[in-house]
Amino acid sequence: MTGATQPPxxxxxxxxxxxxxxxxxxxxxxxxxxxxxxxxxxxxxxxxNGAGESVPLRDIRRELAPEGExxxxxQTITKPLRLTLGFDVVITGDRMAGxxxxxxxxxxxxxxxxxxxx
Amino acid sequence: MLAQIILFDGFDPLDVIAPFEVxxxxxxxxxxxxxxxxxxxETTGPVISGTRGLSLAATHVLDPEAPGIVxxxxxxxxxxxxxDMVRTIPVILAGLGATALPALMRxxxxxxxxxxxxxxxxxxxxxxxxxxxxxxxxxxxxxxxVLEATGTTVVRARVVDDGDLVTSGGVTSGLDLALYLLDRExxxxxAHAVEELFEYERRGTVWSARGAEPVAL
Numbered sequence: 660m661t662g663a664t665q666p667p668x669x670x671x672x673x674x675x676x677x678x679x680x681x682x683x684x685x686x687x688x689x690x691x692x693x694x695x696x697x698x699x700x701x702x703x704x705x706x707x708n709g710a711g712e713s714v715p716l717r718d719i720r721r722e723l724a725p726e727g728e729x730x731x732x733x734q735t736i737t738k739p740l741r742l743t744l745g746f747d748v749v750i751t752g753d754r755m756a757g758x759x760x761x762x763x764x765x766x767x768x769x770x771x772x773x774x775x776x777x
Numbered sequence: 778m779l780a781q782i783i784l785f786d787g788f789d790p791l792d793v794i795a796p797f798e799v800x801x802x803x804x805x806x807x808x809x810x811x812x813x814x815x816x817x818x819e820t821t822g823p824v825i826s827g828t829r830g831l832s833l834a835a836t837h838v839l840d841p842e843a844p845g846i847v848x849x850x851x852x853x854x855x856x857x858x859x860x861d862m863v864r865t866i867p868v869i870l871a872g873l874g875a876t877a878l879p880a881l882m883r884x885x886x887x888x889x890x891x892x893x894x895x896x897x898x899x900x901x902x903x904x905x906x907x908x909x910x911x912x913x914x915x916x917x918x919x920x921x922x923v924l925e926a927t928g929t930t931v932v933r934a935r936v937v938d939d940g941d942l943v944t945s946g947g948v949t950s951g952l953d954l955a956l957y958l959l960d961r962e963x964x965x966x967x968a969h970a971v972e973e974l975f976e977y978e979r980r981g982t983v984w985s986a987r988g989a990e991p992v993a994l
Binding site for chain 2: 685686687688689737738739740741742743761762763764
């Protein structure tokens with residue numbers, strides 16, 4: 660959207676692993692989710708922690724985007740409510756922005772930052 | 778037989794009162810035999826609704842295994858607003874997941890002689906708590922998309938009969954739900970006697986998975 664074709668300096672496009680602190684603006688309030696992404700031999704796995712439960716990420720897909728790297732995945736949560744959520748975000752350096760969606764529901768805005776230096 | 782109608786903080790008064798009056802009149806038409814109660818999840822006493830502070834008193838605590846009907850109403854309150862600041866209906870319904878409700882309703886759904894019924898957002902509250910996955914149900918029209926997203930099959934009928942789970946749509950469908958339950962449990966003469974007294978005729982076809990399946994129209 661910015662028209663940028665290069666990732667910002669110091670942010671290699673192919674580095675998406677790490678611990679991400681996500682904020683989801685949902686119709687039942689703002690939810691905090693911690694996302695852990697592992698990369699091994701080019702295979703990306705991950706899980707999401709929030710509201711006292713940890714769920715695996717499914718169908719993780721990544722592709723280069725003008726702003727950095729686009730990541731999509733699915734996760735099924737039971738807390739604070741039972742929903743299957745589809746995420747679609749773009750990672751630019753240590754920032755993540757996009758949305759999640761459940762079925763025909765309106766999109767929920769997702770933003771996140773990578774935990775660094777810990 | 779016992780009919781227990783659940784009160785929780787933020788309940789919609791009409792969701793409670795319409796079935797309460799219909800089932801009570803049905804009990805009278807039966808000459809007794811149906812005990813209708815307003816129940817609390819864990820305590821008795823006054824419970825404040827979501828409408829202008831109106832409160833009703835729970836005379837008993839919910840017994841999820843008592844043979845009969847366990848009915849869950851929806852919530853009332855604002856439908857829009859910043860959910861971090863305002864206790865909107867979705868916030869109230871999702872918040873029930875953190876109360877004793879899910880465990881109690883799981884027991885009610887598992888109990889052999891209990892029929893679980895919901896009015897309005899009550900069905901959505903059960904689905905949000907993960908209790909309606911794979912079931913067929915309906916909730917208030919504003920909540921049907923969320924209901925679907927929880928893994929429930931949604932049928933947009935006024936009353937949906939899925940065996941030991943009977944759900945109904947928004948607020949006024951509680952009248953149709955309770956009349957249907959009288960019909961289902963005690964027969965059409967009892968339901969009709971109440972319709973006559975209340976000057977109200979049940980609306981809409983009650984959906985259930987009986988008979989022929991329609992092809993797309």
